[in-house]
Amino acid sequence: MKRRGLQCAGWLLATLATASVYAATTPAPVTPMTPDVIEHYDQVRPTADFIKRVEMIPMRDGVRLYTVIFMKKGTKNAPILLSRTPYDAKGSTERVASQKLTEVLPAMDAPFVDDGYIRVYQDIRGLHHSEGTWVMNRPLAGPLNDTGIDESTDAYDTIDWLVKHVPESNGKVGVIGSSYLGFTTLMAEINPHPALKAAAPQSPMVDGWRGDDWFHNGAFRVGGFDFAVGMSQNKGHGGSIPHGVGDDYSLYLNAGSAGDYAREWGIEDVPFVRKLMENPAYTPFWSLQAVDQWMAKRPLTVPTMLIVGQWDQEDSYGGPAVYKAVVDSKLRKAPVTLVIGPWRHSGVNHYGYDLGALTFTGDTAAEFRTRYLKPFFDHYLKGGADPHTPGAITYATGANHWDESPRWPVGKPTPLYLTADHRVSFDKPAAAAHDDYVSDPAKPVPFIPRPINMGDPFQWKPWLVHDQRFVSDRPDVLAYEGQPLTQPVHIMGAPAVELHAATSGSDSDWVVKLIDIYPNTSPEPAREGSKPSMAGFELPIGIEIFRGRYVHGFDKPQALTPGKVETYRFALPNVDHVFLPGHRIGVQIQSSLFPLYDRNPQTYVSNIFNARPADYQPATQSVYRGGDEATRVMLPIVQ
Structure with a gap:
């Protein structure tokens, strides 16, 4: 009897223990008013690798x-x-x-x-x-x-x-x-x-x-405002500037200066926006x-x-x-x-x-x-x-x-000159001359075809390879091209611009593009829903901008003297590219790339972020070629 009693007691204890564990692990019964919220769900299950x-x-x-x-x-x-x-x-x-x-x-x-x-x-x-x-x-x-x-x-x-x-x-x-x-x-x-x-x-x-996110050679990239505002809120989870949808070209043009845009949308006191606007030059x-x-x-x-x-x-x-x-x-x-x-x-x-x-x-x-x-x-x-x-x-x-x-760059700098009749040549023109165009801040050159949405990844990510024919016939774009190549030209390095130019204004931006112009034939026509035909395609190999006021030092902005020829030296991005036989080498020059970069008023003001509407004036731009003022692009050619 004593042994059986002990067995019964053991059974009872085991049963109670099991019941206790079951009670501890079984959630309380749900009711219609049980809150439908859980504290956490672990997505990494025991079966995860x-x-x-x-x-x-x-x-x-x-x-x-x-x-x-x-x-x-x-x-x-x-x-x-x-x-x-x-x-x-x-x-x-x-x-x-x-x-x-x-x-x-x-x-x-x-x-x-x-x-x-x-x-x-x-x-x-x-x-x-x-x-x-x-x-x-x-x-x-x-x-x-x-x-x-x-x-x-x-x-x-x-x-x-x-x-x-x-x-x-x-x-x-x-x-x-x-x-x-x-x-x-x-x-x-x-x-x-x-x-x-x-x-x-x-x-x-x-x-x-x-030359990275905020400015390129002094020209401001307006998208920096959106990035600053988004990152500055809610520990990086902030929203964008609420300007709705539409053509960014019209949005920024109607706003006025980049500073006016910031003030219109109430972001002028965002700390990094202030840092951008208060430091337009290459200060310490x-x-x-x-x-x-x-x-x-x-x-x-x-x-x-x-x-x-x-x-x-x-x-x-x-x-x-x-x-x-x-x-x-x-x-x-x-x-x-x-x-x-x-x-x-x-x-x-x-x-x-x-x-x-x-x-x-x-x-x-x-x-x-x-x-x-x-x-x-x-x-x-x-x-x-x-x-x-x-x-x-x-x-x-x-x-x-x-x-x-073994190292970079590889190519030997070789001058490619602008010549008469809007041509380029490896031979330097003897006679000095210049080509003119009128740059009007009221009608800046777009950086991609309109309508522009810089927040659209399908526009933004590939914009640097966009066919440049969309602007090559604009009167405010100088377009030069060479003869069809009979042999490949291989460049490995950063093409260097030496631009001799003058403006009738007191400030100016200068944009230079190096372009691979494809033959105007195509072995395979474009098909609906596929990539476009490459016949006559004008592929940009490098595009860069330079704000004229910094010609004598990035930390020393100064007004340009109207009519005075200045020498602007700056580099295009580093590339390894082969211009194939039958292709032409092209160069385009203009004075805006909008709205990627803010507009230069072409009237010198101490801080372009604070330019007034009256400061934005058309200017006649003169690009010099030949003689002692021969504009050239130094191509790093592999011999």
Whole structure:
């Protein structure tokens, strides 16, 4: 009886325990008024092929940064590939609700995570889920930043935490990212953590005045206002300027000056908008923020692959500028490679089959990532074979093949002159002359055909390869073209403009385009729904603008003397291009590229952002050719 009693007691206890567990794990019954809200749903199910961790990594000043860590299950002794972003680390890594890591992460990550890399994304301070205060392109600690905290120190602290707290890591870290992430990648290389072994800045923001996002040679890119307003609100989740839909050409033209536009839409007190409007010249505000100048003063100790698109519509300047700053530096202790692909901005991370009307031989972006980018990281982060990465890797558009070169630029500067009858020639004209046109700020030259919507990716991303015939017959555009080529002309470098010109006004913008003019025949006619015929296509190889007031120094704006011939020297973007036999080389010159760039009133005012309606006046522009004032484009021709 005693034994049976014990058995009954044990059964009762087990039953009670089971009931207790069941009660603890069974949710309360729902009723019609049960709130239909849950605290959290974990999208990473037990069947997922990956591990995801979210960490708030502390910086040296106590601020914590939101960081997402991904790896395939079973990963060990693996390198870390880090991206530091202002564009929402959480959203960037939740592209698709899936249990496959290669579907969750961006496409360019797939070869890395499939090969055992640990992938890390982090919100930079002050944005999205990170703590702290955000400053646009936060300056390096120094004259413009007395806090001792910058993107370099944050990268150092992040890497230090990762190699100490991610047990699956082999202790080696690479950084990668495009555009703003290209900027943060470069910053990680300044005073780098010892665990940082390789870096690939893509289309990096380097000098916002000389030729990246905000200005080009002093001409303001009005889209900077929209970016500033969006990023400045709600920790980067802000809305755009509410000007509705319609033709941006009319929108900005009717507003008046860029400053008038800012005031009309109530954004003039947004801090970065104020910084733009109060610093129209290349003052220390800009020159002391130039990343290439920071890097030129420090030893490069991290192997670096600088990547840019040949038709990068946002940041064509930065990558080549950093390469130039460090390649010949006596301080350099690590290899550096410049990559130029046939892509738009950040195109290296997407499909590279085509761009606008152009079609390439296969997916050039995937080919580059497989052939060059991953072996580069594998060597420095995993001990893979030395890929012997050359000093320059560039894609020869026109001929459609990759070129490997020991350094950049490759071509020899060779002058291409403007001549009579709107021709170009490699022979210098003896007789001096000039061609004139009237530039009217009331009728600026559009940068793409109207109606223009700069927020439309199908207009914005490929605009640099748009057929230039849409403006070639305008009276305020000078169009020059050569004879059909009998042999290929291969250029590798940045074509350099030497423009001799005068204006009847007291200020002026000058836009120069280098163009590949296709034969006016086509082996295959255009088909409905397909790409257009290339017959007679005028493909821009490089387009750049120069604000005339800076002809004697970017930090010394001054009025132009009406009628005085000035010499304007500036570079077009770096290219690798082959002008094929039967094609013609063309040059176009104009004085506006609107509304991509704000209008020059053509009357000198101390700050163009504050130009009044009466300041906008037509001017006669004279472009000189021949003799001592022979306008030319120096083509970097491969002999």
